[in-house]
Amino acid sequence: MTTTVRIDQHQLFIDGEFRPAGSGAQFETVNPADGTLITTVARAGEQDVDEAVRSARDARRKWRNATPTDRGRLLLAIAAQLRAESEALALIECLDNGKPISQARFDIEYSARYFEYYGGLADKLDGYVIPLGSDYHSYTTLEPFGVVALITPWNAPLMQAARGLAPALATGNTCVVKPAEDTPLTILEFARIARECGIPAGVINVIPGFGEDAGAALVRHPLVDRIAFTGSVETGRIIARMAADRLAPVSVELGGKSANIVFEDVDVDVAAFNALRAINLNCGQNCSAGSRLLVHSSIHDAVLDSMVALERGLTVGPGLEDPDVGPLTTRDQYQRVCDYLRIGREEGAEAISGGSALVDERLNGGNFVQPTIFAGVTPQMRIAREEIFGPVLCVLPFDDDDEAVAIANDTDFGLVAGIWTNDFSRVHRVSAALEVGQVYINEYFAGGVETPFGGVKDSGYGREKGLAALEHYTRMKTMVARV
Numbered sequence: 176m177t178t179t180v181r182i183d184q185h186q187l188f189i190d191g192e193f194r195p196a197g198s199g200a201q202f203e204t205v206n207p208a209d210g211t212l213i214t215t216v217a218r219a220g221e222q223d224v225d226e227a228v229r230s231a232r233d234a235r236r237k238w239r240n241a242t243p244t245d246r247g248r249l250l251l252a253i254a255a256q257l258r259a260e261s262e263a264l265a266l267i268e269c270l271d272n273g274k275p276i277s278q279a280r281f282d283i284e285y286s287a288r289y290f291e292y293y294g295g296l297a298d299k300l301d302g303y304v305i306p307l308g309s310d311y312h313s314y315t316t317l318e319p320f321g322v323v324a325l326i327t328p329w330n331a332p333l334m335q336a337a338r339g340l341a342p343a344l345a346t347g348n349t350c351v352v353k354p355a356e357d358t359p360l361t362i363l364e365f366a367r368i369a370r371e372c373g374i375p376a377g378v379i380n381v382i383p384g385f386g387e388d389a390g391a392a393l394v395r396h397p398l399v400d401r402i403a404f405t406g407s408v409e410t411g412r413i414i415a416r417m418a419a420d421r422l423a424p425v426s427v428e429l430g431g432k433s434a435n436i437v438f439e440d441v442d443v444d445v446a447a448f449n450a451l452r453a454i455n456l457n458c459g460q461n462c463s464a465g466s467r468l469l470v471h472s473s474i475h476d477a478v479l480d481s482m483v484a485l486e487r488g489l490t491v492g493p494g495l496e497d498p499d500v501g502p503l504t505t506r507d508q509y510q511r512v513c514d515y516l517r518i519g520r521e522e523g524a525e526a527i528s529g530g531s532a533l534v535d536e537r538l539n540g541g542n543f544v545q546p547t548i549f550a551g552v553t554p555q556m557r558i559a560r561e562e563i564f565g566p567v568l569c570v571l572p573f574d575d576d577d578e579a580v581a582i583a584n585d586t587d588f589g590l591v592a593g594i595w596t597n598d599f600s601r602v603h604r605v606s607a608a609l610e611v612g613q614v615y616i617n618e619y620f621a622g623g624v625e626t627p628f629g630g631v632k633d634s635g636y637g638r639e640k641g642l643a644a645l646e647h648y649t650r651m652k653t654m655v656a657r658v
């Protein structure tokens with residue numbers, strides 16, 4: 176591989192400066208495609224977290240009092256600079272996270288879109304007037320919380336951070352970001368870009384480090400006014416509990432086991448192609464992955480045949496080669512997916528494609544598994560109920576709409592669902608009955624930064640993206656005057 180990737184930022188970003196951890200501690204970040212060390216990064220401890228939060232706190236008045244137009248312009252400048260540096264950022268993301276370079280490029284563009292979208296909204300946040308008769312004047316304003324803590328996962332590192340940063344900053348909050356310890360690199364480059372664009376010191380702080388120390392210290396910090404978490408259900412519960420101790424508002428966007436429902440009136444090959452895309456994008460490491468494919472029994476076998484043929488043509492390899500499927504991002508995740516492949520077989524499901532780790536000398540040391548399709552899956556199997564977070568598709572047949580909805584809802588999760596049909600009455604009926612935060616109709620992953628996103632049930636609560644996110648990052652104040 177001849178591509179060289181420049182990595183300049185390895186330190187904490189606190190109060191507008193890059194600096195080592197107070198303790199001098201560092202941790203390693205590893206290339207998931209071959210297991211080699213990419214670089215070492217400063218590891219934030221409690222003292223560093225405290226300094227980052229205090230810096231954000233000190234910066235908050237000036238930032239909230241800046242004109243919304245100025246805040247918006249700064250965000251738009253960041254969007255432009257992300258685009259100007261998109262190739263370099265995509266290469267770093269590809270190396271650190273493992274995703275295919277074209278998907279990394281997509282993530283950087285999506286990150287830029289967040290800053291563009293919320294930059295444009297910064298000066299359009301009105302309150303309203305409440306009519307109480309001529310003796311009173313009452314109106315509302317939307318205020319920032321103050322210091323927002325963003326704890327982000329490793330599956331789309333910059334994009335996940337941008338999703339919280341852009342609306343939080345647009346509405347006048349200052350931020351402390353704790354990226355996942357597995358993928359700290361792009362968000363540090365982002366901090367450099369934000370500083371070059373003129374973001375004042377303290378408005379954005381980035382503290383790479385581990386969850387149990389840096390993450391927990393951030394959640395517990397008394398000067399953090401709001402918390403947004405994206406990650407696993409288990410950690411989401413821990414964070415929500417810690418936040419509850421001091422009544423800090425928190426939103427948690429967690430896992431999924433989303434049903435992608437294919438009705439009998441659609442083109443089999445189109446359904447098959449899209450079902451694979453819904454599970455294999457980012458190597459299945461999407462909370463919204465279409466991991467349960469529900470297919471009407473009349474086309475079940477035809478869809479399976481088509482998927483098996485398509486999956487045979489998929490390329491798997493290092494992200495820099497831009498394959499269809501890259502490595503899993505972490506060694507733990509690789510182990511976890513391998514465990515589920517074994518569990519699926521033990522439960523009696525049939526791997527009609529893939530089914531094990533990828534054995535290929537060229538890919539030694541990397542976290543590669545075969546994209547897998549399990550047929551003969553029943554709703555009670557663990558592989559049908561638990562989030563695998565890998566390129567592992569479970570196929571379940573159904574006979575009518577009611578059964579499809581029943582299977583789709585028979586899960587602890589409730590993030591998204593997909594529907595494939597040309598019957599629009601059915602679209603509305605089924606969408607209404609699905610217990611999820613959003614429904615993709617005739618295109619999985621449809622939508623963009625504009626469309627609200629979040630879960631029900633164990634998939635969490637709160638809505639990110641779109642106008643809905645503004646409610647996350649502002650609180651309403653009501654004034655009532657006797658006149």
Ligand code: ADP
Nearest residue numbers: 327328354355356385386387390391406407410
């Ligand atoms: P995974 O298990 O897949 O790594 P997590 O949900 O644990 O996913 O991680 C998501 C983010 O939460 C990461 O930034 C991680 O460091 C952070 N995190 C993990 N545990 C804690 C914790 N106890 N408190 C705060 N943050 C945490």
